Amino acid sequence: xxxxxxxxxxxxGWGISLHLVREMKQNISTWVACGDFVRYIRLQIDCFxxxxxxxxxxxxxxxLEGNGLLPALRSGEDMEVAVKGIKDKQLADMMLRFGRxxxxxxxxxxxxxxxxxxxxxxxxxxxxxxxxxSQIKIKRTVCMVGAMLVGLLFL
Amino acid sequence: xxxMGYLKGVLPPWFWQMxxxxxxxxxxxxxxxxxxxxxxxxxxxxxxxxxxxSCLCDEKELxxxxxxxxxxxxxxxxxxxxxxxxxxxxxxxxxxxGQAVVEGQQVTGVGRVSALVFRxxxxxxxxxxxxxxxxxxxxxxxxxxxxxxxxxxxxxxxDFIVQISSGEMGVRCxxxxxxxxxxxxxxxxxxxVLEGYPRGxxxxxxxxxxxxxxxxxxxxxxxxxxxxxxxxxxxxxxxASLHARDRDDLLKHHLGRQLLDTGAFQGLCFIDRLxxxxxxxMEVYRG
Numbered sequence: 001x002x003x004x005x006x007x008x009x010x011x012x013g014w015g016i017s018l019h020l021v022r023e024m025k026q027n028i029s030t031w032v033a034c035g036d037f038v039r040y041i042r043l044q045i046d047c048f049x050x051x052x053x054x055x056x057x058x059x060x061x062x063x064l065e066g067n068g069l070l071p072a073l074r075s076g077e078d079m080e081v082a083v084k085g086i087k088d089k090q091l092a093d094m095m096l097r098f099g100r101x102x103x104x105x106x107x108x109x110x111x112x113x114x115x116x117x118x119x120x121x122x123x124x125x126x127x128x129x130x131x132x133x134s135q136i137k138i139k140r141t142v143c144m145v146g147a148m149l150v151g152l153l154f155l
Numbered sequence: 156x157x158x159m160g161y162l163k164g165v166l167p168p169w170f171w172q173m174x175x176x177x178x179x180x181x182x183x184x185x186x187x188x189x190x191x192x193x194x195x196x197x198x199x200x201x202x203x204x205x206x207x208x209s210c211l212c213d214e215k216e217l218x219x220x221x222x223x224x225x226x227x228x229x230x231x232x233x234x235x236x237x238x239x240x241x242x243x244x245x246x247x248x249x250x251x252x253g254q255a256v257v258e259g260q261q262v263t264g265v266g267r268v269s270a271l272v273f274r275x276x277x278x279x280x281x282x283x284x285x286x287x288x289x290x291x292x293x294x295x296x297x298x299x300x301x302x303x304x305x306x307x308x309x310x311x312x313x314d315f316i317v318q319i320s321s322g323e324m325g326v327r328c329x330x331x332x333x334x335x336x337x338x339x340x341x342x343x344x345x346x347x348v349l350e351g352y353p354r355g356x357x358x359x360x361x362x363x364x365x366x367x368x369x370x371x372x373x374x375x376x377x378x379x380x381x382x383x384x385x386x387x388x389x390x391x392x393x394x395a396s397l398h399a400r401d402r403d404d405l406l407k408h409h410l411g412r413q414l415l416d417t418g419a420f421q422g423l424c425f426i427d428r429l430x431x432x433x434x435x436x437m438e439v440y441r442g
Contacts, residue, residue, distance in 0.1 A: 014290040023166055040436055045230055049230055049233075050228075050231065051225070051226040051227070051228035051231040052226060052227045052228045053226055053227070053228075055161045069355060102227075103225070103228045103229055103230070104222060104229060106229060106230050106233050106263075107230045107233065109230075110230045119249065135362075
């Protein structure tokens with residue numbers, strides 16, 4: 001019976017580590033999605049000078065639909081409201097600053113704004129991707145070791 | 156009054172609250188212009204009269220209004236801002252006054268915005284009654300509509316378009332609507348609109364690709380003389396407008412004489428602005 005409890009706790013630890021890793025990967029996917037979105041906005045301004053509402057209606061991405069960013073922007077909400085669904089505080093903050101600068105200037109200025117945020121997003125994403133394997137190892141190890149220790153306490 | 160709903164959305168809430176507090180519903184509906192100035196009093200034009208209102212806008216507020224009028228996308232309206240206006244829904248127009256940003260000899264934008272002017276158009280049913288009667292009597296001749304600034308040229312042309320393209324007349328009408336003021340919601344049935352085209356280009360496209368029975372265009376300029384001549388040679392009547400007070404004024408006007416010399420216009424329509432509405436005078440031009 002005790003061994004069964006121990007196994008259950010260890011499996012729980014394994015589950016938690018899986019969840020944390022999945023969350024980390026999702027986080028990076030959101031950075032990629034936001035990067036794609038900014039790149040699309042840049043393209044639409046550069047080639048067609050499309051107004052924002054037209055851009056928001058013509059872009060679609062499952063992650064940004066899921067976290068509510070695109071639906072909110074399409075319904076005319078400010079970026080402040082739209083970024084509420086983004087869990088990563090740093091990304092939400094960056095999108096908020098980007099949203100505040102979007103549409104406030106002429107073409108060249110807007111392209112520079114897009115380039116600036118795009119570069120920041122790519123740098124951050126690359127950095128996160130680089131750290132990911134070691135982070136996964138750490139998270140798995142900590143969860144497993146933690147679960148084992150708790151299990152051992154109950155043995 | 157859909158235009159009022161739109162203005163409520165782009166103007167600061169306190170400004171609209173002030174309008175609702177100080178002006179009756181009837182006066183609100185008669186508004187022709189709203190002028191907001193940087194750190195100076197705003198004014199409204201109601202029934203041709205200027206009414207000062209005691210409210211000041213700062214630079215940030217004016218910029219905010221401009222960006223909202225540009226659907227949050229200033230870059231998308233650069234070309235029209237360079238020309239001093241932003242086309243708005245419901246045939247309205249926002250005049251943008253400020254400091255020009257000049258590169259070389261060209262205006263590339265407007266820097267510090269110092270005033271914004273909302274022009275609210277009116278649909279006056281029957282405004283073009285005399286012009287339509289004149290036009291029908293002469294089996295579709297070219298007509299030049301003349302009036303001073305804000306004299307009712309666009310209002311008259313809009314009604315003309317609706318009247319000739321709908322109902323029993325049913326004339327195919329091509330409209331060259333450079334500033335998005337002629338064609339809005341009260342369109343006639345057989346109207347094709349070239350919106351946002353520079354006038355010269357629009358006139359050429361209307362002539363070559365749309366096989367219209369009449370072409371309508373607002374506020375002709377020096378650049379359109381060739382286009383007008385070509386339309387004249389094609390035999391399609393052109394109904395257009397120009398700034399001029401009366402016949403003398405028109406003939407003194409270099410552009411006016413040039414346009415009349417093309418032979419495209421056999422009728423002249425002069426608009427006299429009255430306290431309530433306006434009156435039209437039709438004259439035959441024989442060259």
